[in-house]
Amino acid sequence: GAGVSQSPSNKVTEKGKDVELRCDPISGHTALYWYRQRLGQGLEFLIYFQGNSAPDKSGLPSDRFSAERTGESVSTLTIQRTQQEDSAVYLCASSLTANSYNEQFFGPGTRLTVL
Amino acid sequence: KNQVEQSPQSLIILEGKNCTLQCNYTVSPFSNLRWYKQDTGRGPVSLTIMTFSENTKSNGRYTATLDADTKQSSLHITASQLSDSASYICVVSAQGYSTLTFGKGTMLLVSP
Numbered sequence: 001g002a003g004v005s006q007s008p009s010n011k012v013t014e015k016g017k018d019v020e021l022r023c024d025p026i027s028g029h030t031a032l033y034w035y036r037q038r039l040g041q042g043l044e045f046l047i048y049f050q051g052n053s054a055p056d057k058s059g060l061p062s063d064r065f066s067a068e069r070t071g072e073s074v075s076t077l078t079i080q081r082t083q084q085e086d087s088a089v090y091l092c093a094s095s096l097t098a099n100s101y102n103e104q105f106f107g108p109g110t111r112l113t114v115l
Numbered sequence: 116k117n118q119v120e121q122s123p124q125s126l127i128i129l130e131g132k133n134c135t136l137q138c139n140y141t142v143s144p145f146s147n148l149r150w151y152k153q154d155t156g157r158g159p160v161s162l163t164i165m166t167f168s169e170n171t172k173s174n175g176r177y178t179a180t181l182d183a184d185t186k187q188s189s190l191h192i193t194a195s196q197l198s199d200s201a202s203y204i205c206v207v208s209a210q211g212y213s214t215l216t217f218g219k220g221t222m223l224l225v226s227p
Contacts, residue, residue, distance in 0.1 A: 004158070042119075042204070042219040043159075056214070091158055100146050100208035100215065101166075106158025 002026075004107035006092050012113045013082055021077040021110045025094030032075050033093040033104060034067055043091065049075065050098040082114045117142040119207050119218035127224045132195055136221045138188040138205030146212075150179050150190045151204040153220065159204055162190070195225045 005024045013019050025032050034046040045059040049069040060066070064082075069075040079086055089111050093104040119140045128134050140148070147166045151159035163172045163179040165188070172179050176193045192199055202220040209216075 040219075042217040044217075045214050048214065059214070093158070100212065101164070103149075103161045103164070104215075106160070108156070108158050 004092055004094055004105050006090075006107040006110050008110060009108065010111045010113075012115065014115050015084060016081055018078065018080045019082055019112065021079075021090050021092075021112070023075045023077070023092030023094075023107060025073070025075070025092070026105055028072075029094035029096055029105075030072050031095045031098040031102070031104075032069055033095075034075070034077050035091045035093065036061075037089045037091055037109070039088070046077070046090075048098065079112075082112075084114045087112055087114045117207070117209060117216045119205050119216050121203075121205050121218035121221050123221060124219070125222040125224070127226055128195055130195060130197055130225050130227050133191065133193050134195060134223065136190045136192075136203050136205075136223070138190070138218055140186050140188070140205070140207045140216070140218075142186075142207040142209050142216050144210040145183060145186070146208045146210040148179075148181055148188050148208075149206045150177070150188075151206055153202040153204055155201070162203075192223075195223075197225050197227060199223060200225045 030051045033048040035043040049055045064080045067077045089109040091109045093106045095102040095104045122137045149164045150162045153159040165181045178191045181188045204220040205218040
């Protein structure tokens with residue numbers, strides 16, 4: 001596709017439920033990133049994938065958060081037993097490689113609301 | 116700890132006026148600095164990138180400056196337009212790392 005796409009655009013769930021967020025990166029981009037953006041806050045790094053290397057999970061806030069990526073394509077971010085503090089916009093980005101000189105192209109985000 | 120601080124937190128200007136946004140960082144060792152524009156409900160879009168050896172970079176009406184000695188950057192917007200209303204985010208990367216440090220952004224509102 002022309003850009004990074006994410007689905008769903010909005011997700012409302014009840015506390016304690018599991019949610020899955022999807023990201024489709026730009027074709028050919030080997031690096032994929034997940035970020036969280038709470039209201040009025042800066043982006044927080046969660047996890048990134050580079051090709052077939054082990055992902056950098058250093059930003060995941062708890063073991064309720066996990067992410068997978070199939071090859072160099074789609075990625076899913078899973079949040080188990082959601083809590084109200086998980087409410088945020090979850091942004092996905094992709095770049096040619098994980099080199100910081102390469103621009104990260106962002107998707108529109110998924111707005112998650114945990115009631 | 117790597118940090119990026121932006122000021123002001125928010126700004127309102129009249130259409131056609133200029134403005135300057137500030138960014139101070141403590142990221143080390145420094146690799147590069149980007150300014151992103153984030154429209155409401157959209158993902159951020161890169162405006163400029165500067166490395167250690169660059170002290171100014173322009174993209175249309177946007178001009179970014181970098182002082183690597185004082186670890187400060189600014190984004191100057193000339194002849195503002197209503198479409199410039201957005202959050203402007205300063206993002207700094209450290210050498211050898213693929214992860215980025217984001218500022219909280221400056222929310223700019225251009226008023227008619």
